[in-house]
Amino acid sequence: MTEIAAVAIIIAIGLTLIRxxxxxxxxxxxxxxNSLGTKIVLFIGFLGFVLGRPDWLDIAVLYALINFVSTIAILKFFRYRSFQVPLHRRPVPKAPTVQGRDNV
Amino acid sequence: MIAGYSGADLAIALINVLLLGLLFVIGVAIARMRSLFAIVMLSGIYSLISATWFVALDAVDVAFTEAAVGAGISTALLLGAMLLTARTAKPEPFARSIVPILVVIATGAMLVYATIDLPAFGDPDSPANTYVGTDYLERTPQEIAVPNIVTAVLASYRGFDTLGETGVVFTAALAVILLLGFGERSLSATFNRKKDKK
Structure with missing residues (x-):
């Protein structure tokens, strides 16, 4: 059973890495x-379970938090070009690109 | 079974090989890519996977620093730096990449050669397990009463050292933020640039 779980997580990591x-x-x-971070969280949880270290679950949860915050930071950076969003919101000029194809 | 390994040891050896293989693939991809945004994303993945490898090696504190600094802060800093430059790197002629490859291979060979002299993993007679280390292990429960010995050494026995390091890191972060200009300044610069284009 653990082998199946390990293989499944590794295949998932490989697929997200290819993407x-x-x-x-x-x-x-x-x-x-973002999804690779989730797979890493799963992998650390799995590793802690297999190696008999259930306290690694705490580390896995912290990784999930870091992953979430950094994804938000990246997306916010590309929306506002800055980490500090102005308090009075200026109208941000809309990017004249097709959806999902930012020119980066 | 692979020679010398069995059971849990074999599993850990396989996990190490797998994670290092992933790191190798990502490293080669970073070296070959030209889109800076993809490189920033891949370096985030690189530090996330190396943090996982540190967890597998039972160096949890190192792993956590790597995850927070490598995958979190430095991704954001690299993105900030990328906004100030071009979005793609110039293609490098093949002749100029030969010398760096040779330097990397030579350094790697020297490091592998150096590992031959290292004591075996978990060796009770190794220098780490014989001199000061045992002293810390014996004294920490009475003197500091913190369950994690590494935390006791970093935050209490070497408290001033850690304080100085924090000052260094703070100064470095301040300098980087001043150079990249996060916040209002970079924002207005971007707007002005867009206006100029129109």
Whole structure:
């Protein structure tokens, strides 16, 4: 059973890695990084279970938090070109690109 | 079974080989790519996977630093730097990449050669397990009463050292933020650039 779980997680990591390596658009790569982070969380949880270290689950949860925050940071950066969103919101000029194809 | 390994040891050896293989693939991809955004994303993945490898090696504190700094902060800093430059790197002629490859291979060979002299993993007679290390292990429960010895050493025995390091890191972060200009300044610069184009 554990072998099946290990193989499944490894295949999932490989697939998301392929998407991150090939991914034509920006958002493919962001999504690939985010879901790879989720797979890493699963992998650490699995590793802790197999090696008899259940306290690694805490580390896995912290990784999930870091993953979430960094994804939000990347997306916010590409929306506002800055980490500090102004308090009075200026109208941000809309990017004249096709949806999902930011020119990066 | 592969020679010398069995059961859990074999599993850990396989996990190490797998994670290092992933790191190798990502490293080669980073070296060959030209889109800077893809490189930033891949370096985030690289540090995430190396953090997992550190967890598998039972160096949890190192792993956590790697995940927070490598995958979190430095991704954001690299994105900030990328906004100030071009979005793609110039293609490098093949002749100029030969010398770096040779340097990398030579350094790697020297490191592998150096590992031959290292004591075996978990060797009770190794220098790490014989001199000061045992002293810390014996004294920490009475003197500091923190369950994690590494935390006790970093935050208490070497408290001033850690304080100085924090000052260094703070200064470095301040300098980087001043150079990249996060916030209002970079925002207005971007707007002005867009206006100029129109």
């Amino acid at each position: 991150a390596l090939m991914g034509p658009t920006l958002y493919d790569r962001v999504l690939a990084v």
